[in-house]
Amino acid sequence: MPQADLRALAPDPVLRPDGLPALDDWSLDPAVRHLNHGSFGAVPSATGTWQQALREEAERDPVAWFRHLPARVAQARCAIADWLHAPREATALVPNASAGVTAVLSSLPLRAGERIVVTDHAYGAVDMAVRRHAARAGAQVDTVHVPLAADAEQSAALIRAAVDSHDRTALVVVDHITSATARLMPVQQIAADCRERGIALLIDGAHAPGMLAEPLSGLQGTYWVGNLHKWPCAPRGTAALVAQPADPADRQRLFPPIDSWGAPNDYPQRFDQQGTLDLSAWLAAPHALDFVEDRYGWDAARTHISTLADYAQQYVAERWGVSLDGLPPEPAPAMRLVPLPDSIAADEAAAHALQHAIADRHACATSVTTWRGRGFLRLSAHLYNTPADYQDFADRCDVLHI
Template identity: 55%
Template sequence: MSETEVAVAPSPLLLTDGRPAAGAWSLDPALRHLNHGSFGAVPLVAQERQAALRAEMERSPVVWFPALPQRIAAARIELAAFLDVDAGDLALVPNASAGASVVYAALDRRRGGEIVVTDHGYGAVTMGAERLARRWGGRVRTARVPLDADEEQAYEAVLAEVGEATDLVVVDQITSATARRLPVERIGAELRRREVPLLVDGAHAPGLLATPLADATYDFWTGNLHKWGCAPRGTASLVARGPLRDRLYPLIDSWGAADPYPDRFDQQGTVDATAYLAAPTALDLVERTWGWPAARRYMDDLADYGAHVIGAAFARLTGDGRPVDVGMPVPGMRLVRLPDGLAASRVEADALRDRVAHELAVEAAFTSFAGLGYLRLSAHVYNTAADYEYFAEECVPVLGDWARENSGKRSAR
C-alpha cells in the first residue's frame, strides 16, 4: 500500500454465534495482543481438549502410555493432511528448533564441515548450527541477504556461500526477525543438483502459507503448528525426504528406537504428548468457523492495514512514512520502522517488548536487523483494526518519547 492510498479496515471476523472472534480464545482483554507470531494463542476448544486428554492420562496411565504411539500416529495423519504432505514423511517434535536439533544430531561431516546460514536466521537454530560446526571441526558461513533483496538477489547471496566444503545449508522459509520469505524452492533445487543437504526452517509457515511444502526441494523441513495453527504449544512437525531421513532419531532414546522413521518419534516414554493429540482440534476450529483461505486473507488485509496506520503515526513523528520493503513479503506479517533510539539490537528489542507489555499493556514484537529497530506485526483472526488504531494513537507517541530519551542518553555519553 502506497502512502497516497486510503487504508480500509477489514471488517472483524465473527464466530458462528455472532460474537467477536476473540471470544474463542482466553486472551486477557486488559491487554492488546499484537504478537501472535512469537508464541501463538491456543483457542479454548483446544485447551479443553488437551485438559480432557490429560485427565484421561492421569486416570489410567498404565492404559494410556502403551496405547499412545497409535494415537500419535493417527494425529500425524490429520496434521500431515493439513500440511499436504505424506504422513510417512512427517514426525512430531516439540518445536521447530527441536526439529533442527534432530537434524544436527543425525549428520556427519562429509566434505569440509562448513554450514551455510543467513543473517536472517533464527538465533537458536543458528546457535545449533555453530555447535555442529565446532563438533565437525568446520565453520559457519553467513550469507548476507539485504532486507529488500528480491528472489534473485536472495538466491544469489545464499548460493555465493556454498562451495566444495559445504556439508549443510540452513535457510528460513519465513524469517522471524524480518518477516520476509527466502527462495527455499530455488535454493533447494540447486542444492539437490550439487548434492548438498538443505534444512528449511519453516517455523512460521504452517497456517500462514496454504501449502508450505508444495514446491520445495529439501532434505529436511521443520515448522511450528502452535504459531498460526494455534495448536497447544509444543507441537511442531519435522518432514524429511530422501535417504538421509532414515538417520533421524528423537532427541530422547526410547523403546521405539528400533522402529522406522517416523514411527520411532511416536514413542517417547512418559513425555506429555497431549499437545500433539489436541492440535487437530485447533486447526479444525479455524476451518469450520471461517475456512483457512478466508482466515489467511483477513490476516493479510489486517496486517496491511495495521502497517499503514501505525506507519503513518510514526511518520508524523519522524517525517519518514515509507513502508519497509522486505523484498519477498509474506501474508499476515509486516515490518514497521521504529524511530532511531529504539531496538537497535536484539537485547534492546526484547527489553522494549517487555517494557511495552508492562507499561502500555500491549503484547507486541520488536526486532532488530542490521542495527535498525522494527515493530513486527503478525495478525490472527482474533485481531481487529481497532487493535492497530489503538497502538497508533496511544503507543506510538510514547515510543517517540522513549526514542528521544534514548537518543539523548547516547549523545550525552
C-alpha cells in the same frame, strides 16, 4: 494519507457464526492488545478444553494411557501430515522447530573441513545449534548477508554464489519465513539449486504452517521443520519435521533428541514414543486445525489476516510518521515490519526492554526485533485481531516516549 481515510480502508473484523467477535473463541485476556501471535501463538478455548480432557483421561488410568499413546500419536501425526500436504512417511512430530533442527543436524554426517551456509536472517537458536554442531565436527559456518530489500531472485543468487564459492559445502540452512525480519525466502529456488548440486538443505519453517496453504510445495529433497503452535493455533509443544532427502533411506538416520522405547522403530514411528512426556498437545493439534477450518475456513482466514497485516503496517507507520521504504519486497503473509527510528532497539537487549515497556505501560503484547543494528516493530495478525487493535496501539503508544 489522512488517518480518517486510512481508517476507512480497514477490513471488517471477523465474527463468529453467532455474531460475537472472533476473540471470544480464544481465552486471551480482552484487556490486552494481542499483536504478537508470531511468538507463542494462541490456542482456541475449545482446543484447550479438549486438551484438558485428554490430560484428565491420562490421570484416570496412566497405564492404559501410555499403552495406547503411540498409536494415538501416530493417528494425530498422519492427520497433521495430511493438513500440511506432506507425505505421511516423511512426517514426524517434535516439540518445536528447534528440536527438529537438532534432530536433523545430529543425523547429518558432517566432516572436518566441510562447510555450512546460513544467512544473517537466521533465528538465533537455530544459528547457535548450527555453530555447535559445526564446531563438534570441525566444520566451518559461513554467513551470507542478504539485504533487507533483496527480492527473491537476488536472495537466491546470493545464497547460490556462497554455496558455489567453496567445493566442500555440505549443508545450507535457511528460513522459510524469517523471524526478526518477517520476510518470505525463496526456498523453492534454493531447494532446486541445492538438488542440482547434491547439497543437503534444512529449512526452518517455524512460521510457515498456517500462513502458507501448502508450505511443502516444491521442497523435495529437503529437511523442513515447522511449528504448529504459531499460526495453526495448536497447543504449544507441537511441531512437524518433514524429511524428504534425495535418498529416502537417509530418513532412517533421524532420531528424536531424546532416545526412548521407540528408538528401535523406523522413522517416523520412533518419534511417536517419548517416555512419560505429556504429549496431549500433539493429540489436540488436529482439533485446532479442524476448529479453524470448520468455524472460519483456512483459505478465508489466510486472506483476512494478510489483508489485516497490510492495514496494521500502514496505519502504524502513518500514525508514527515512519517511512516503509527499504522493507522486504515479499513480506510474511501475516507479519509486517514497522521500522523504528535510528538508535531505538539497536541491539537485542534494547529491543527486549522496549517490548517489555510497551507491555507494562500500554497493555499491548508486541514484538520488537533487531537486525544488523536496526530496530523494528513486528506486527502479527490473526483471526481474533481487529483494526481497532492496531489503531488503539498506535494512537496510545509513542515509541520515542514510552
